[in-house]
Amino acid sequence: MSVSSGYAARLNSFKIDTNNYWHGLNRKPNTLDLVARAATVKGLTAVDLNYPDHLEGFSEKEIVEGLRKSGVRLNGYAMRYYTDPGFKLGAFTHPDASVRRNAIDITKRGLDSLAAAGGNLMTLWMGQDGFDYAFQIDYRKAWDDTIAALNEVAKHNPKIDIAIEYKPNEPRSFSLMPDIGTTLLAVKEVGLKNLGVTLDFAHVLYADEMPACAAALVARHSRLLGVHLNDGYGKRDDGLIAGSVHPIQTIELLVALKHIGYNGILYFDTFPDTAGIDPVAECETNIAATESMKKIANRLADHPELAEAIRRQDSAKSMAIVQKALFGHLAP
Numbered sequence: 001m002s003v004s005s006g007y008a009a010r011l012n013s014f015k016i017d018t019n020n021y022w023h024g025l026n027r028k029p030n031t032l033d034l035v036a037r038a039a040t041v042k043g044l045t046a047v048d049l050n051y052p053d054h055l056e057g058f059s060e061k062e063i064v065e066g067l068r069k070s071g072v073r074l075n076g077y078a079m080r081y082y083t084d085p086g087f088k089l090g091a092f093t094h095p096d097a098s099v100r101r102n103a104i105d106i107t108k109r110g111l112d113s114l115a116a117a118g119g120n121l122m123t124l125w126m127g128q129d130g131f132d133y134a135f136q137i138d139y140r141k142a143w144d145d146t147i148a149a150l151n152e153v154a155k156h157n158p159k160i161d162i163a164i165e166y167k168p169n170e171p172r173s174f175s176l177m178p179d180i181g182t183t184l185l186a187v188k189e190v191g192l193k194n195l196g197v198t199l200d201f202a203h204v205l206y207a208d209e210m211p212a213c214a215a216a217l218v219a220r221h222s223r224l225l226g227v228h229l230n231d232g233y234g235k236r237d238d239g240l241i242a243g244s245v246h247p248i249q250t251i252e253l254l255v256a257l258k259h260i261g262y263n264g265i266l267y268f269d270t271f272p273d274t275a276g277i278d279p280v281a282e283c284e285t286n287i288a289a290t291e292s293m294k295k296i297a298n299r300l301a302d303h304p305e306l307a308e309a310i311r312r313q314d315s316a317k318s319m320a321i322v323q324k325a326l327f328g329h330l331a332p
Contacts, residue, residue: 031057043291079107091126121161128171129177130174216256226267231246
C-alpha cells in the first residue's frame with residue numbers, strides 16, 4: 001500500500017515575492033492567484049484552504065472552478081481562529097460565552113462551506129485555547145468547554161472528518177491540546193467516529209515525542225486523518241524542509257504510516273516565506289526529498305533483519321541497517 005495519495009502545501013507560503021511574480025498586478029494576490037502559483041509545483045496534487053480567510057470574496061463554486069482550472073484538488077479546510085483578535089483569550093475556551101458561541105458557529109459555517117466545496121476534512125488547530133499564567137483559567141471548565149465545542153461541531157456534519165492538530169504552545173504559553181496523550185483523551189471523551197488527529201512533524205518534535213510513536217498511538221486509539229511534514233530543531237515550529245534535520249525520524253514515520261495503512265495526503269507545512277526561499281523550488285525540494293525517503297521506507301517496512309533487530313531492541317544493528325539504506329554503505 002502506498003504511504004500517501006499525493007502532496008499538498010501551505011498555500012500562504014506562495015505569497016512571497018508577490019511584486020516580482022505578479023508583476024503589474026494592481027492588487028494583492030487572492031486565493032485563486034495563490035492556487036495557480038502552487039499548481040506550478042511539479043508533483044503537487046492538492047491544496048488546503050484556511051477558513052474563513054481564503055474564502056473571502058469567493059463562493060465555493062468559484063473556488064471549485066479555480067481548483068479545476070489549476071489542476072489541483074481540495075484536500076480540506078483548516079480553521080484559523082487566530083486571525084480574529086476577538087479570540088485572543090481563546091476560541092472554544094474564551095471566558096465570554098458569546099465569544100465561545102461565535103467560535104462554534106464560525107466552525108459550523110466552515111464545515112458547511114467545506115461540504116459545498118466537495119471536501120471532507122476539517123483541521124482544527126486550537127492555538128488560542130490555552131493559558132499564559134498560573135491562576136489564569138479554570139482548567140476543568142476550559143476542558144469541559146472544549147469537549148462540548150468539539151462534540152457540537154463534530155455532530156454538525158458526521159460525513160466530514162474533523163482532525164485535531166496539537167501543538168505544545170504558541171501563541172499561548174501553554175496549549176490545552178499540547179501533546180498526543182491529551183489529544184487522544186479529548187477524542188476518546190467526545191467519542192464520535194468523525195473526530196481524529198492530524199500529526200504535524202515539527203509540533204510532535206517539540207512536544208518531546210517521537211513521530212512514529214505518536215502515529216502508532218493514534219492508529220491504536222483513534223484515526224490518523226492528516227500528516228503534516230516539515231522539520232525543525234524541537235524548540236519551536238521551525239517549518240523547515242522535510243528531512244532536513246531529522247531524516248531518520250522522518251523515514252521511521254513513513255514506515256509507521258505504511259504499517260498502519262495511512263494513504264491520505266502528505267501536507268508540507270513549511271515556511272519558505274520566513275527565509276525568503278522561492279516557494280515553488282522549496283516545495284519541489286520537499287516532494288523530491290519525501291519521494292526519496294518513501295523509497296527507503298518502503299524497503300525498510302518489510303525488512304526481515306530490521307524487524308528482528310527491533311524485536312531484540314538491538315539499536316546498533318537497526319541503525320546499521322537504516323544508515324546503510326540511507327547512505328548506501330557504511331565506512332569500514
